[in-house]
Amino acid sequence: MTLGPLIHPVTVLEQCHVSPSPAPAAGQPRSLPLTFFDLVFLDFPPVQRLFFYDNADLRDAHDFLLRELPLFRESLAAALHHFYPLAGTLPCGIRERASPPEVAYSDGDSVRLTVAVSSDEFQDLAGDHPRDTARLRPLLPPLPKHGSSQDVVAVQVTVFPRAGICVGTTLHHAVADGSSYVHFLKTWAAIHRLGDERRKAVVVDHTPPLFDRGVVQDSDGLREAFIRDHRDLVESGDKRLDDWDLSRRPDTVLATFRFTDELLRKLGRHVEAETSARCSPYALACGAAWAGIVRARGVGGGDVARFGFVTGCKPRVSPPIPSSYFGNCLGLCFVEAKRRHLTAASASVAIWRVIAGLAEQGRALRGARGWVRGAREYAAARAVTVAGSPKLGVYAAADLGATWGGRPRKVEIASVERTGALALAESGRRGDRDGGGIEVGVALPRAEMEAFRAFHVELVRLLDATSGDAASPLPRV
Template identity: 25%
Template sequence: MTMATVRRISECFVKPLHDLSQEAKQPIYFSPFELLFLNANYSQKGLLFAKPTPTENQDFSISTFLDDLRGSLSATLDHFYPLAARLATRKQENPPSYVVYIDPENCQGVKFVHATVDATVEDIIASKDVHILVHSFFDLNNAINHDGHTLPLLSIQVTELTDGIFIGGSVNHLLADGTSFWHFMATWSEIFRSNERDGYSISRPPIFKKWVLEGSDPIINLPYTHEEQFIERFESPKVRERFFHFSSASVAKLKARANAECNTNKISSLQAVSAFIWKCVTRVRRQPNKSETICRLVVSNRSRVNPPMTENYFGNPIQSVSATTTVEELMVHGLGWAALKLHEAIKSHDDTAVKKLVESWLRNPIVYKLSGLFHPNLVHFGSSPRFDMYGCEFGLGKALAARSGFVNKADGKMTMYPGREGGGSMDVEVCLLPVYMMELERDEEFICALESN
């Protein structure tokens, strides 16, 4: 196809259906987990649907659909009202103090964009690499979380294809991790399908009360007086982005192989697949044997702290765990050895470890700069195949594919998705420098695992 262009038709701001209560207007302060990431880009995830044909639904109208989306979004924001707010900061010169929080009273709304493109669903799905158009299916492509002082904390872009509809969300990563974003999307879809807007009682109300380390102040003073002291806008090298599908059978085989090699049954499917990709990517990078290689996984702390947070905790309570070894060690040992290292790293990230990390940060609070987080031989796994992405249907039936935007990508960044067919299958969006992607595409062990069924 000739290169199409995404054209913006309209944009507006959607506010909660009802005025906020006095309680809901109170500032919401961030936890240590979240303040670390003021420099990170917004998180971008979305779903590609088939547009109903006249045979399936002769009454379908894109204008009516958009009206229903906006109406149900407004009703959803009654429950997820912080997404319609903006960030605010209190500054103090002496001693230096920079307090960032959500100001629900500044309720300017969620941005809602309608766009069109002369492209088909097949153009997007059949593309070997992630189609370049997908990046234009999301708004706020250059925003970092700190920009939420002036930019919307959530922007929804609905892009109409010739025979499809893509619903993409760009959410400020201080507010929401993957668990919280897909909680919001599921609730929005639930309200959309209910056809009830006023006073609808949702199945999973979000919890906005922030986790606070016992004995610490819920209001965190960062040791700055101006954003220029910590803001960094990082541009990572251009990478190729490609999806690889692991069927339920191939996942099961990798899990069984990893456990058998270690004479155990405690290695999970996710750990086995992650370890397999770590080994394959490290092999194709051809780094020196004595050089260090790192596998990093993002984990939610909801169930790791004691007492645990509810799964309905709305925020970004994530940290990362890592397994580190040399290229030589990783290559001479089997899949089970690598998977067990990941299992042990995750298992050791318990209540004590989480609170120790938080205590350490509170003694010297800093904001991460993304340029310092990357390593030439890093494999970094984000998102999760456990998220119920395909449960969000918006009256269009099951999505045909899930995709992400171009932000927060770098060489070695892996994004995990559930396979559309379920059953434990997984899709992995692999981001690598072009030379490494070319090698991975012809790596015999990697390709054989994908073809396993």
Template identity: 30%
Template structure:
């Protein structure tokens, strides 16, 4: 496999190619009515005279994105600095400081049992027509999007790099679906967007940023398909995402009572986000220099986008998508043209 081809952002790559370097979690075992399941697998692949790839596969029960990124960075620091605590963030495990007056712990446990799956160890290989694409949105383009939404919705209080980037990608993705003449989507079909929010700092008292485990909630945004394919698509998506995050962040009772747990059940068409503009995996250095490329393996086709800091410039963001090749080409054209046409 060509190392330079795999790490390039200049062209879509066959989605199946990356799976040669992905380890597999072994199947869960049932012992006396108790299920034991592996939670982590790591595979290191050597590309002679070019480099190596390091791939992590973990069960989500281990931790959320913040936890896994922290684990990767700690491992890299140990390798580079030989265990010098000055360069490490010590994980925090104490669950007793979590205050949840509404019995959220029990609700989460019931929800886990309800959604129990025997196939969590299975990583599905994508079909042959699926490609992976990486898109960079520059800092100045993000600022243009912020100014655009602020000028069109001056009363909107929550305008961030996250809301405008996700809103822009969501709108472009919906428009790229409509370029496929073989797919007819009813105008009144509801489109859903799901984002996760790190809740560590929002507890009272707040949890340390090094809290090891899962501490996220998800918010659901919805709007009609027909509203997203017109000229106002981005304005509507950015406004909807911003308003939802602002509203839910202020409503601690909504979060701590677990009302959000069932919101993603039975959703038909949705886009969710893995990663965060705060995640800087390109700063991870095992002692060999910065990585050439990072990817989220579990990029389900058309329903997940990845987001993180870009390698090349402070303030730029990197977006990952996995789509059928024809739709990826349409998305790329819409994405690029839309940014070029922004007039402030």
């Protein structure tokens, strides 16, 4: 009999509700209609991140409650003053005769903050090696529901005595994309760093979020089309998004693979010699990971391998959307390649060609009418997708100050076990920060993870061995 992972349940010490402080001005809008960009992600699982901070000086949970929690709670309240819709609620899905969905905020609304303590091994949980995802779930807060509505975001702080602190956030994807989330995170962290005496001061260089939905042009009626698609899918009982979900498997693990700048340069030279294509580091890291996962899964899955990623649409639409806009503003991009010919090089080129095509005016929204249904088709095909981006700078954004050790030692997008996505971020390892690179988080069943790890090791070995012979073949699926 195969034993499951050893789970260390957390002990909840305190739960409180944090409201924006001060309350938003009376003239601020209390409801934000979901745009067509938001509606793409209405039924997606929430985005869940974990931030691990070293803190060996923290004696016990009582020490945290006494010294750190008051400032943490008050800085969150101050950040929510600027981002008050995050304290609001959202309908649970779309019903046939319900009004179009919107984020609604009422005075007194709040974000639930949970404080807990864990006996699990902090250093192990914050590592790169494969860890059972079941061990990470107790660190993640659920989104509270209230009848037919649900909260937008929830926060949990878990204390590991004499080791560190983990901050977990759960965010409904229909409310904000990664850029808007990091905007909030940077504001919160900046306020927290001001300390007790200055936490209510105006944040230096703070750019307030823009909530005006009028900046999103929808001349093609995509919002109404997406609402109809969601209602039809609910009526038909469509559950294809669940085909990505590995959370029900007891053997799912999460690991991080690092693509250093040096490794990406070697891979780029090889790809250019083989195909004449000069791929971006993003395309190279994604292509290598895509090929590795396809090989790890083995036979089956048809002749076509599928990959999906998102592109930021703020500068790509006409007129452009201001960078401070708060909400989703992502376009879906679909990539297909022959499975039997897929290598790290060919996969990278396939992704890069789609990225290069986005430079064409209007290309980002071409085919947008099929996004809602297309995402479900890709889920049914178990396509590899992407969450996060190295451009977001999440490690720097989450710097809570000296008492927390500055930047987190590790950031995980734990929700990738439910979305089939690669978790991308800039390299956050202390020795890599100046040298760059991309870290890729992968959630797979343990046997597939071992096969993926072997693919990554072989790729690194071949690139090291053939740095003077760039045309040598790379591992094939």
